[in-house]
Amino acid sequence: MLTSSIRRVAIIGAGMAGASCAQALAQAGLAVQVFDKARGPGGRLATRRMAWMDGAGQPTETPLDHGTPGLTVQGDAFDAFIGHGQRAGWLAQWHPVLAEGSGPALQDAVFHVPVPDNPEVCRQLLSGVSTTWSCAIDQLRWTPAGWQLEAAGEAQGAPVDAVLLALPPAQAAPLLAPHRNDWARHAALAPMQPCWTLMGVAADQGAPDWTLSRPAAGPLAWVMRNDARPGRQRVPGQAHWVAHARASWSRQHLEQSPEWVQQQLQAAIAELFGHAVAWQHATVHRWRYATPQPRLTAPGESFWWDGALGLGVCGDFLGGAGVEGAWLSAQSLVAAVRGRAFGAAQAA
């Protein structure tokens, strides 16, 4: 198959990388279909709606941004994307009040926070694109009519000319293995860092006056007051907290029970605050693949594209760590799919 013949594209993964590909290719006039195993878009740009009973026994829901704390910018291209989001109103700047001892690196930090919740960026990118949720693709089958995606033995959608994988590497590897075993082996070995995340609602009384802390030692890497972020819900009497454990601590305790992890992280927060915390409700989430480890691949390999097969891969593990890396990787893959970077892409 030649790249120029590509008209129908399936994208697996609706995080920043997949949603960016989808928007760009749909705007270029291709027929795009997105599949994600989750119930909605965002991937690691995640917000949990924590369901719990309040003190009066009433069922209540608290949105907590338990994925990426915020978007930061290094390059001009991503800066332009951020500027667009701000003008459109789905990104807002957050200038947190830093806790003492959070280190000089964050002194002037500005975080760009999706509004009203983290997945909003991907929701915006996917507007008008055909999407299928709660669909874990487990096989890519090549047929004379094109690529056929499958989930639990069932065909998903019509055959397409190209498939783009926008997944964490360990999840991309089994799909790639029958078609590009070299990529699959590389993806299976790409090191990702885990993260245990605590989220919860505590009493506002006695809460510290800072809204972001980066403790220098101990299990916790980030502690943020979620309801102090732009566009977030504030409830009288409540303080909403999200705390991410360090990668090293998370790796060491990856297989511990959620109850044990919650106890440890709540104890670490009490130590950070300097007093016991009156939690109204809390829970933990284990991210097995939160962030790529500092890049080990050769420079320039920011996406994979096999024009003959019509198979491509993008994501933060190729584009450089973080949301910006995922976005950049997607932009490069899109350029290759559209034929603009055909020669460079064949080197993959």
Ligand SMILES: Cc1cc2nc3c(=O)[nH]c(=O)nc-3n(C[C@H](O)[C@H](O)[C@H](O)COP(=O)(O)OP(=O)(O)OC[C@H]3O[C@@H](n4cnc5c(N)ncnc54)[C@H](O)[C@@H]3O)c2cc1C
């Ligand atoms: C706790 C935490 C803290 C972070 N902190 C920062 C930070 O400070 N700064 C920063 O820039 N980045 C941070 N990141 C990383 C950032 O969130 C990611 O780099 C970025 O969101 C990755 O986007 P992606 O599209 O490559 O992958 P993802 O967002 O992981 O998207 C992949 C999607 O694929 C779906 N999927 C997986 N397998 C299948 C399948 N078989 N079939 C269908 N769908 C599938 C998933 O459901 C998911 O929606 C953090 C992440 C976490 C979790």
